[in-house]
Amino acid sequence: MITILIRTLILYTFVLISVRIMGKGELSEMQPFELVVTLMIAELAALPMEDIRLPLINGIVAIITILFAQIIISYVNLKSEKARKIICGKPSLLINKGIINEKELRRLRINMNDLIEQLRIKDYPVIQDIEYAILETNGDLSIIPKSNKRPVTVEDVKANPPYEGLPVSLIIDGNINYDNLKKISLNISWLQEELKKQGINDPKEVLFSYIDETKNIFVQKKDKS
Incomplete structure (x- = not known):
């Protein structure tokens, strides 16, 4: 044994x-x-x-x-x-300008039910909304929607949102990340003061905490049960 x-x-x-x-x-x-x-x-x-x-x-x-x-x-x-x-093969074009490529589906032995299921998973149940659907060499399905069906972006509405940056973890499962505190030029005393403002005296009580680019702090306490 x-x-x-x-x-x-x-x-x-x-x-x-x-x-x-x-x-x-x-x-x-x-x-x-x-x-x-x-x-x-x-x-x-x-x-x-x-x-x-x-x-x-x-x-x-x-x-x-x-x-x-x-x-x-x-x-x-x-x-x-x-x-x-x-070694890896080439990507396969399954939908070309909104038209299903039957020849390619037969070659890859993909039936229509499988294709429709994958399109639904990708949130494109209507084939007419799709410009191209490409089966990648790793088996994933990439979908390029038609220009009038793609999600609206910030650039489309000419907005100028503030820079968000990457949130920095401060506490994970009660453990303080001292390296991250040092990276953002803060210290343990500052963190303890911020926790006290939220009624937390011990970092061990915290499940997860992070700080964003605008210095807003998110804190979630552990479930006492």
Whole structure:
């Protein structure tokens, strides 16, 4: 039992490190080859955990090999447009100027029900409102609406809103972020005074707090239950 526990922890740590090396892109929408790599790493890690007769080093070497191959393929994709098309494929135009591309749907084996469902998910249930619908190489559906159907932007109404900036977290789950306080040139004394104004004597009582660009502070207390 102890042996299985130790082997599992070692492989878990190694797989976690491998995923970190692969990069943040692997954690979002994956390309086909990235999905293959992820599945293979999971399978290679599972084998030594299930069968303690298998040497642990075998699984680690196999994962390193797959990881090395993935890094090489990612680098080739980065440098070569031709290789990227071969490995990842090309985006597919499913709707062109409001007209459904039946030929492309048949080639990709996508039926109308699936297409309509994806359009509804993207908040475009009416096909006539869509100028282009593109199936990206990672499987996501990008929609470009017709000019008269796209959401109104600030630029459209010629407004000049104030700069909002990025909110800065001050307290998360009762823990003060001293680095963020330093970045915005504030200190713990200032924070304690602001909390007292809201009837809070201990930062441990705070679930989440942040400050925005205009120095407005948001504070939510923890649920006492």
